[in-house]
Amino acid sequence: MSIETAIVALGKTLGDRVQTGESVRALHGANESYYDEVLPDAVVFPRSTEEVALIARTCAEHGCPIVPWGTGTSLEGHALAVKGGISLDMSEMAALLEVNAEDMDCRVQPGCTREALNEELRATGLFFPVDPGANASLGGMAATRASGTTAVRYGTMRENVLGLQVVLADGRVIHTGSRARKSSAGYDLTKLIVGSEGTLGIITELTLRLQGQPEAAASAVCAFPDIDSAVAAVQATMQMGVPMARIEFLDAECVRAVNAWDRRDMPETPHLFMEFHGSEAGVAEQAETVREIVSEFGGGDFGWSTAQEERNRLWHARHNAYYAVKALRPGCRAVTTDVCVPISRLAEAVTETAAEIAQSAIPGPILGHVGDGNFHAALLIEPGHEGELAEAKRLAHAMAERALRMGGTVTGEHGVGIGKKRYMEAEHGAGWQVMAEIKRALDPGNILNPGKVVEVN
């Protein structure tokens, strides 16, 4: 009973889909954030639910950790095999299995990415709205309860996963949820697995809610004299109940980064990037309301457009903001924060954070999905520079504490992984122990992504 014997046993049935070469392990030992590389002992590429179940049974028998891997874009070291074992790469289970246009839902395998899904859906007039920017896998997105720019209108993975097929630690396969829009039939296992980061089960299929392409869409960009006025305009917009499709904040430094990266010439002050969805009349009405709010809060020219090309350009710029920001400091790594606070505290939270970062020695552009009260600072540090890492951690810590003080959360969308575990007790109190009790009940051998989210010992 050991990791090695598990890998040998797996190799016997899965052949060259169990890989132990250095380079493939290194790929699955890296992360998009600042965590040290941790190589798994092997990388396994299943092709069916039955294979995943077999892998789970084998690993359970040998006590070998299983760490699911979607596309590896998570930002808190989620997919690192910190206790060794196998990285379970879901990329060969990436099919769109079924689209029900009438019910506006679809069934998809977890390795399918959101861009691939939307590409396949294009002809149906439907789309899957959750958009974390990165071209993440739908399994990974469900596992981290991801959201992104459109959550303000369409919700997060929490609202958009209707059901799951899940392989448990002992190899049992369960189905959660149904295709009905609602149900009161017992405990909500779908919502329990969504956000569990591979620690309770391996997602092998998802039933997702789709949206109809809006009849009309428009985008708008608006510069503000300062952070406070931009964020206050967001608060007012949300409180007016305008059904924003997107409302994103970028601080001056972020705008500078985007200008450089994307060859744009926006004034280098805080900005809001916005999108409106609805009927022709509805979009016009929404935009007019927001134009008024924005001007009330000192916003500049309301750069509004219904041209698809202009919208694409805008969201391309926003989606690349993370890389644009990192390019401000070539070769750097980013410590990405992810707080979310009640809307009423947003201006205060962003302003205090910006002031604190301004006083520190490291750059930390701020951007965020402010319609939800969620924002990030990308704290840019030199790899290997202990002092800078410590400083970034100090700033990140202050942000987390502030969010908790304001009744918010230390992670609005990225998840816990290893990076946010130390705040779980502060955020959840005894609830964190309850999470561990659930983990122990469903994974008594602690083989599913051990070391993440909860503390079971």
Place this chain on the structure above:
Amino acid sequence: MSIETAIVALGKTLGDRVQTGESVRALHGANESYYDEVLPDAVVFPRSTEEVALIARTCAEHGCPIVPWGTGTSLEGHALAVKGGISLDMSEMAALLEVNAEDMDCRVQPGCTREALNEELRATGLFFPVDPGANASLGGMAATRASGTTAVRYGTMRENVLGLQVVLADGRVIHTGSRARKSSAGYDLTKLIVGSEGTLGIITELTLRLQGQPEAAASAVCAFPDIDSAVAAVQATMQMGVPMARIEFLDAECVRAVNAWDRRDMPETPHLFMEFHGSEAGVAEQAETVREIVSEFGGGDFGWSTAQEERNRLWHARHNAYYAVKALRPGCRAVTTDVCVPISRLAEAVTETAAEIAQSAIPGPILGHVGDGNFHAALLIEPGHEGELAEAKRLAHAMAERALRMGGTVTGEHGVGIGKKRYMEAEHGAGWQVMAEIKRALDPGNILNPGKVVEVN
């Protein structure tokens, strides 16, 4: 260690808030549906979270079941003390603790009813949208994952509970969720407790999302020649993405009942009752779209109104439909079904159900929240008539099986209680065992509403 010793111990600290009189026990042993009366051994009226925690510790020590009681309107025998023990009546914990108008949320005690909450909110311009018709307690609504007429627009308790304070079986008090609009901080304990019917914890506080009163609202009533055309119009409306605030179906017999009960004179054919919320222009646009759909499907006159009085009259009639229907057969009891299917199967499901009931000997008017694919037949039986009960059960069983065959659920909103337990295995397969594993982890002594939802032995 027994129920009696627990009750004595509780009496020592809570005095006359531990009641063992016949009449109060009988009140808490009755139910709105057809289940036999089951008297609890005592009824306890806590006034604070601390008291609930103390009660839990005492009952855990003595192995005494605790069955939370909101207003007792649940329809599947949920709140019956089928294993004896205490009925924990939450009516003395009914305060509205806090309203955050800016964040559009509030904190409330579980015994507060939805009507009382909305009464208190009136001056704020906000309202709590979930509306099961019955004036249920918010704790009971969360515990059953209730919904009702407005879920099609505003979601169910699943979407509208942001956080909870919960007393666990061992007396620990946990807080779930936060006031942030979203979070990825670990397992979603809020959603696990919502819908758990008092079997995993006792809800002692709820943080609820509120909605702004719509700028404009309108109602509409429309008669259809037959069931099929009415339901097909609903399908088309939903597929067009019209953001209906309410869209309710009543079959001809239901309309007859409402006419009699409410002194109306609607044509006795299937009807849709509708409501629109939005801006003035938005409401007009929605209504126009639906008017066109409805006439395409052979609907009659589109009786539309923006008058508050007319709207109130309409929803008063709808809310009393259950009692109106029962009045069709004086002295009867109702076996209420509650299936929910994917929208694409709705017309088929309703038509087949109606045909089957038409062939049976008992009346069973059909009505439902069809925008969600959810409908009920109220099967009216003579109390004590074994043959009729058996026939009602046969019809209810056929509906449940049909819903499962169509990818739906046996309970869209009422919950499992004792009545739907026998379908849990068919609906969830091995997932039902997982629910039991969670129950065992959180309530090892099986003292919280034992015998409901899951099977732990």
